[in-house]
Amino acid sequence: MVLPYTRWQALDSTTLVCRSWERDDERAVFNEASGDLHLLNGAAVAVLTALQATPLSLEELAAQFPDVETSALEALVESLDLLGLVQPVYL
Amino acid sequence: MTLADLSYTELRHRLRGEGLRARIGPFLVRINSTVPDVARSIQLLYAHHDVEQGREGAHFTVRVDPPSTIRRFIRAQVQLQLDGIQPFIPLPRSMAATMLEAGLNWSVGNLAHQFIAIHAATLERGGRALLLPAPPGSGKSTLCAALVHRGWRLLSDEFALLDPATGDLVPIPRPVALKGPSIDLLRAWSSDVVLGPAVLNNEDETVAYMRPPPESVRASHTRATPGWVLVPQFVPGARPEVEPMSRPRALMHLAGNSFNYNLHGRAGFERLASLVDRAPAARLRYSALEDGVTAVDRMTQEPRPL
Numbered sequence: 001m002v003l004p005y006t007r008w009q010a011l012d013s014t015t016l017v018c019r020s021w022e023r024d025d026e027r028a029v030f031n032e033a034s035g036d037l038h039l040l041n042g043a044a045v046a047v048l049t050a051l052q053a054t055p056l057s058l059e060e061l062a063a064q065f066p067d068v069e070t071s072a073l074e075a076l077v078e079s080l081d082l083l084g085l086v087q088p089v090y091l
Numbered sequence: 092m093t094l095a096d097l098s099y100t101e102l103r104h105r106l107r108g109e110g111l112r113a114r115i116g117p118f119l120v121r122i123n124s125t126v127p128d129v130a131r132s133i134q135l136l137y138a139h140h141d142v143e144q145g146r147e148g149a150h151f152t153v154r155v156d157p158p159s160t161i162r163r164f165i166r167a168q169v170q171l172q173l174d175g176i177q178p179f180i181p182l183p184r185s186m187a188a189t190m191l192e193a194g195l196n197w198s199v200g201n202l203a204h205q206f207i208a209i210h211a212a213t214l215e216r217g218g219r220a221l222l223l224p225a226p227p228g229s230g231k232s233t234l235c236a237a238l239v240h241r242g243w244r245l246l247s248d249e250f251a252l253l254d255p256a257t258g259d260l261v262p263i264p265r266p267v268a269l270k271g272p273s274i275d276l277l278r279a280w281s282s283d284v285v286l287g288p289a290v291l292n293n294e295d296e297t298v299a300y301m302r303p304p305p306e307s308v309r310a311s312h313t314r315a316t317p318g319w320v321l322v323p324q325f326v327p328g329a330r331p332e333v334e335p336m337s338r339p340r341a342l343m344h345l346a347g348n349s350f351n352y353n354l355h356g357r358a359g360f361e362r363l364a365s366l367v368d369r370a371p372a373a374r375l376r377y378s379a380l381e382d383g384v385t386a387v388d389r390m391t392q393e394p395r396p397l
Contacts, residue, residue: 017357019342019364026339030360035353037346037360039339 007089008061008077010051016085018045031084038083043068047076048085055089095138103130109146113137116252116263116311118203120195121149124187126169129155132188135287136266136300139308151198155191157184173198185290189298192266196249199263200350206261207253207359210348213246213260214238219318220260221391222251222370224348230325233273234383236301240281241384245307246315255355255362258369259314264307266300274299276380319391320345320372323383331382333390334374341372 010016017030025042040048050056050064058077062070080086094102094113105111106129110121115137124130154172158181168181171194178197182190200208211224212235221243225231232248239245248267251260266287269277274297277284285302292298320341336344345363346352352359373390377383 017360019339019360021338021368024337024339026337028339028342028360028364030357032357032360035356037343037353039343 007055007057008051008081008086009055009089010048010080010086011084013052016048016052020045029085034084036084038085044076044080047073048080051080051086092142092144093138094133094140094142097134097142099130099134102134103127106130106133110149110152112143112146112149114141114143114311115195115265116247117206117261118150118199118263119143119148120198121146121152122191123152123154123156124191125156126184126187128184128187129191132191132287132300135285136188136302138302139305151195151202153191153194153198155187155194182293186292188287188300189268189290189292192268192300195265199250199252203252204351204354205255207255207352207355207362208350209251209253209345209352210249210350211251211345212248213251213262213315214243215246215260215262215315216243216391218316219391220246220251220315221318221387222260222320222345223323224251224320224345225323226348228325230273230323230377230383232267232269233276233325233380234323234377234387236267236269236273236277236284237280237380237384238387239267239301239304239307240283241388244310245303253362253366254314255358257314258317258362258365260317261314262307262311264303264311266302269299269301270296277301280380317366317370320367320370321387321390322372322374324374324376325378325383326376327378329376329378331379331386332376333386334376336372336374338367338372341367341370344372 015033018027020027027040027045029038029040106124110123112121152174155169158170169184169187170181171179171190211222212231214221223231235248245264246262287300289297289299
């Protein structure tokens with residue numbers, strides 16, 4: 001359960017190294033801080049990129065992705081948190 | 092001087108005394124053992140490897156000897172020591188050669204961090220390397236051994252050693268471990284196949300080692316450029332099937348089979364990513380060995396995008 005008053009921030013682009021290839025929707029994301037490598041789909045990459053630009057609450061994130069259900073966004077943020085790619089910023 | 096130039100008496104003398112120092116790929120390895128099975132196995136399987144005179148210096152020291160406790164009187168056993176570390180429990184003496192190979196694998200996988208090490212059979216043809224990264228039981232070693240007798244040079248059956256500075260693959264040709272039915276399959280595959288004795292391992296599987304061909308050992312200093320990544324999967328009764336793999340998935344697979352890419356930090360990641368940039372990847376499902384070899388030939392003969 002993501003607390004409604006929490007904003008989320010992704011690790012910055014110097015810590016997360018992304019590699020993408022033409023014709024491949026998925027991307028490899030290397031977390032230099034942990035040494036872990038992740039395979040992210042297009043939706044996860046889009047959310048991660050948005051959270052790298054600025055910390056956002058779920059509500060603000062939903063406004064940026066109006067075509068995605070809030071519950072799906074919440075699950076995605078929780079997954080990114082589990083992978084150690086985003087962190088909460090308490091207001 | 093190669094190991095074949097040493098008499099059996101001289102080989103045993105070195106193994107019992109100051110140690111046999113053998114060049115195995117980029118490593119100088121000191122081997123000590125009082126166990127005759129180890130000497131006989133080395134004499135057969137490492138015949139073409141270079142040996143060094145003297146006693147000074149080695150990247151790893153591998154010692155296979157009976158345990159020092161009372162256990163040696165209860166049951167004939169051997170104990171592995173690597174630079175003083177004992178990573179495995181004692182095993183029956185009949186498995187002495189297997190233990191030596193396990194010790195070399197352990198040393199490279201845990202200590203050779205000057206390279207990015209991936210668990211993969213690696214072969215070369217025309218300057219380009221074919222990587223077969225796969226877990227045990229996938230048919231990797233059987234396919235590797237068969238390809239070695241169809242014009243491919245053996246770089247390694249266990250490790251793709253990637254030079255982090257250049258991205259080249261560094262050869263470390265060693266005996267290829269064959270299990271169960273693969274032993275007879277390879278015996279029938281080519282009259283050039285040289286196999287050591289078949290012994291039972293601690294999982295009750297029959298294991299025999301295939302000697303690396305002399306040409307592969309002599310070319311130990313000749314590196315190769317990554318050419319292809321093929322993930323083999325032996326499926327009994329399956330028709331041969333090659334399924335292309337996306338580059339992100341190939342990268343994940345290589346990283347998952349790597350012992351240490353993340354110890355190299357961003358450079359290790361970039362090096363693996365650059366490998367999949369250059370080397371198209373696919374999965375191969377096969378049952379008959381001939382089909383597997385044909386599929387490899389077909390994949391590696393296709394025109395490559397620039």
